[in-house]
Amino acid sequence: MNSDIIIKNHIDLIENRIMSFVPEVSPEYSVIEEAMKYSLESGGKRVRPVLALEFCRILGGDVEKMLPFAIAVEFIHTYSLIHDDLPCMDNDDFRRGKPASHKKYGEANALLAGDALLTHAFSCIASADLSSKQMIDAVRELSAYAGSNGMIGGQIIDLEGENKSLDLNSLFLMDKLKTSALITSACVLGCIGADKYEYIPSAVKFAENLGIAFQIIDDVLDFLEGEHNSDIISGKSTYVSLLGLEEARRQASAYTQKALDALEEIDGDTSVLKHFASLLLNRQS
Amino acid sequence: MNSDIIIKNHIDLIENRIMSFVPEVSPEYSVIEEAMKYSLESGGKRVRPVLALEFCRILGGDVEKMLPFAIAVEFIHTYSLIHDDLPCMDNDDFRRGKPASHKKYGEANALLAGDALLTHAFSCIASADLSSKQMIDAVRELSAYAGSNGMIGGQIIDLEGENKSLDLNSLFLMDKLKTSALITSACVLGCIGADKYEYIPSAVKFAENLGIAFQIIDDVLDFLEGEHNSDIISGKSTYVSLLGLEEARRQASAYTQKALDALEEIDGDTSVLKHFASLLLNRQS
Numbered sequence: 001m002n003s004d005i006i007i008k009n010h011i012d013l014i015e016n017r018i019m020s021f022v023p024e025v026s027p028e029y030s031v032i033e034e035a036m037k038y039s040l041e042s043g044g045k046r047v048r049p050v051l052a053l054e055f056c057r058i059l060g061g062d063v064e065k066m067l068p069f070a071i072a073v074e075f076i077h078t079y080s081l082i083h084d085d086l087p088c089m090d091n092d093d094f095r096r097g098k099p100a101s102h103k104k105y106g107e108a109n110a111l112l113a114g115d116a117l118l119t120h121a122f123s124c125i126a127s128a129d130l131s132s133k134q135m136i137d138a139v140r141e142l143s144a145y146a147g148s149n150g151m152i153g154g155q156i157i158d159l160e161g162e163n164k165s166l167d168l169n170s171l172f173l174m175d176k177l178k179t180s181a182l183i184t185s186a187c188v189l190g191c192i193g194a195d196k197y198e199y200i201p202s203a204v205k206f207a208e209n210l211g212i213a214f215q216i217i218d219d220v221l222d223f224l225e226g227e228h229n230s231d232i233i234s235g236k237s238t239y240v241s242l243l244g245l246e247e248a249r250r251q252a253s254a255y256t257q258k259a260l261d262a263l264e265e266i267d268g269d270t271s272v273l274k275h276f277a278s279l280l281l282n283r284q285s
Numbered sequence: 286m287n288s289d290i291i292i293k294n295h296i297d298l299i300e301n302r303i304m305s306f307v308p309e310v311s312p313e314y315s316v317i318e319e320a321m322k323y324s325l326e327s328g329g330k331r332v333r334p335v336l337a338l339e340f341c342r343i344l345g346g347d348v349e350k351m352l353p354f355a356i357a358v359e360f361i362h363t364y365s366l367i368h369d370d371l372p373c374m375d376n377d378d379f380r381r382g383k384p385a386s387h388k389k390y391g392e393a394n395a396l397l398a399g400d401a402l403l404t405h406a407f408s409c410i411a412s413a414d415l416s417s418k419q420m421i422d423a424v425r426e427l428s429a430y431a432g433s434n435g436m437i438g439g440q441i442i443d444l445e446g447e448n449k450s451l452d453l454n455s456l457f458l459m460d461k462l463k464t465s466a467l468i469t470s471a472c473v474l475g476c477i478g479a480d481k482y483e484y485i486p487s488a489v490k491f492a493e494n495l496g497i498a499f500q501i502i503d504d505v506l507d508f509l510e511g512e513h514n515s516d517i518i519s520g521k522s523t524y525v526s527l528l529g530l531e532e533a534r535r536q537a538s539a540y541t542q543k544a545l546d547a548l549e550e551i552d553g554d555t556s557v558l559k560h561f562a563s564l565l566l567n568r569q570s
Contacts, residue, residue, distance in 0.1 A: 022433075023432065023433050023434050025433050025434050025438055026434075026438070026458075028438075028441075028442055028445075028455065028458060029433075029438040029439075029441035029442050029445075029462075031441060032433045032437060032438060032441050033433060036433065079400075083396060083397075083400065086373075086396065087373075088371075088372075088391075088392035088393045088396060089393050089396065106373075107373035108373045108374050108444050109441070109444070111368060111371065111373060111374065111396070112368075112437050112440055112441060112444075114400075115364075115368065115399075115400075115403065115437055116432055116433040116437045118400065118403055118404065119403065119428050119431050119432040119433075119437065120428060120432050120433065122407045122424050122427075122428040123424075123425065123428040123429060123432060125421075125424070126421050126422075126424045126425035126428065127425075131417070132416070132417035132418040132420070132421045133417040135417070135421045135424075136410075136411050136417045136420045136421045136424070137411075139407050139408075139410070139411045139420075139421070139424050140408065140411035140412075142407075143404050143405060143407040143408040143411065144408060146404050147308065147401055147404040147405050147408060148307075148308050148310050148314075148317045148318060148321065148401040148404075148405065149308050149310050149311075152317060152397050152400055152401045152404065153310055153311070153313075153314040153317060154314075155397055156313075156314035156316060156317050156394070156397060157313055157314050159393050159394070159397075160313075160314075170313065173311075173313060177314075
């Protein structure tokens with residue numbers, strides 16, 4: 001099968017099943033279920049769960065059985081977007097062309113929808129048809145990568161960057177935490193789901209570099225999109241503002257290459273991961 | 286040992302160890318660690334972790350080993366208070382006589398400190414020196430009780446109650462979710478920590494009734510405190526407003542009695558739990 005078909009199969013599996021992981025609730029508080037689903041269906045690229053499923057697949061794991069791990073990472077990603085868009089954070093009214101959760105449901109419901117997605121990420125993991133050891137290891141890794149020394153730490157640096165300009169080292173640290181951490185958790189959970197713990201170090205190296213490349217490209221695309229981006233309006237430091245457009249692009253390629261090199265350490269067919277990494281590098285949105 | 290000493294031992298264990306479960310972070314984003322600790326040390330009654338430890342103790346479990354489960358419940362409780370106090374929720378500037386997290390650290394940091402406590406509740410569970418099965422069962426129970434069909438569902442009903450008056454049934458449902466759910470999770474995690482799953486149904490019955498009693502007393506105390514309470518100022522429905530002061534007190538006693546009756550089903554020395562329940566019923570703050 002070619003790489004695009006395998007990626008599409010992963011995405012189809014995610015899209016077909018993701019809503020089934022949102023708990024049904026009573027009519028008295030149905031807005032929470034509605035708000036969780038609204039943000040989950042808002043058409044992202046599903047980068048993290050695809051990576052989780054693909055790592056599991058190439059390491060011989062059962063993709064269906066570890067799907068809840070992949071969904072858990074997407075729940076965490078989605079909660080982070082809802083909270084990031086709140087007025088006290090980035091104050092973005094739109095997300096992927098649709099009203100942000102807080103514009104659609106009000107701030108309080110958006111806050112709680114984010115909290116619920118974060119909470120139920122761990123319900124997803126605990127629902128997998130895998131060993132208790134695999135599940136609790138996944139909980140430990142996901143909470144570490146999503147926590148105060150992971151994604152949330154990156155968000156703190158991001159907030160502080162609104163009041164002062166960040167240097168390149170701080171920007172790297174921020175993105176290692178804010179973006180790479182969750183991408184890394186996805187790849188690690190793929191290894192755990194396949195019960196191939198020995199490949200976790202290579203998966204981490206791949207994901208950390210891919211995450212930085214991914215974030216540099218995000219900055220490049222935001223710069224090219226221009227005026228509608230709140231980061232540019234607010235004058236925050238980005239790779240483009242610190243390095244210039246061409247050097248930013250060059251570094252994105254260099255980090256992507258480091259990511260690809262890490263895949264050489266894996267005894268399995270990594271061609272889909274390589275293809276996926278190059279799709280991310282060359283994406284236009 | 287008498288009951289007060291046993292309860293004090295539990296509280297001492299919690300106070301001595303709770304901060305060690307907050308991850309140390311780099312100076313670049315140390316405010317997240319500081320904000321997490323600020324809210325954790327804000328001197329609550331530690332009702333939930335005490336219940337978790339005591340259930341474990343009377344069922345023959347190792348209280349030291351299951352401490353991380355008890356701490357996890359307190360992390361969830363603390364995050365819920367931080368988020369509840371935010372301007373978009375109850376907009377309370379003070380919590381237990383100290384500035385609320387968002388007044389001390391700003392809204393964005395408070396939001397993230399709550400997110401981090403919620404995230405690391407699950408790190409706590411995964412750090413326990415118990416079997417993988419016990420740990421993942423604890424994750425499953427805690428995320429369910431804290432999630433959209435538990436505590437968060439109760440918060441949604443609470444929000445809707447700001448715009449319309451709730452009837453007694455809605456108030457019961459709200460408190461069953463908003464207050465009882467997390468108290469129940471504490472008792473259930475105590476049973477899991479002791480590896481005595483057969484007592485979970487009795488623990489649930491005890492906790493659900495105790496939670497309702499606890500919330501009624503909260504309303505009574507808030508009413509007696511009077512003008513400083515935001516719920517009373519905003520005219521929200523409470524047990525006192527719907528039942529009157531004396532009937533509210535009578536129902537608190539009745540629910541406490543139902544809770545005590547459930548303890549009869551447990552083959553163990555439940556005298557401390559009974560004493561603790563009566564302390565909660567007769568508390569003055």
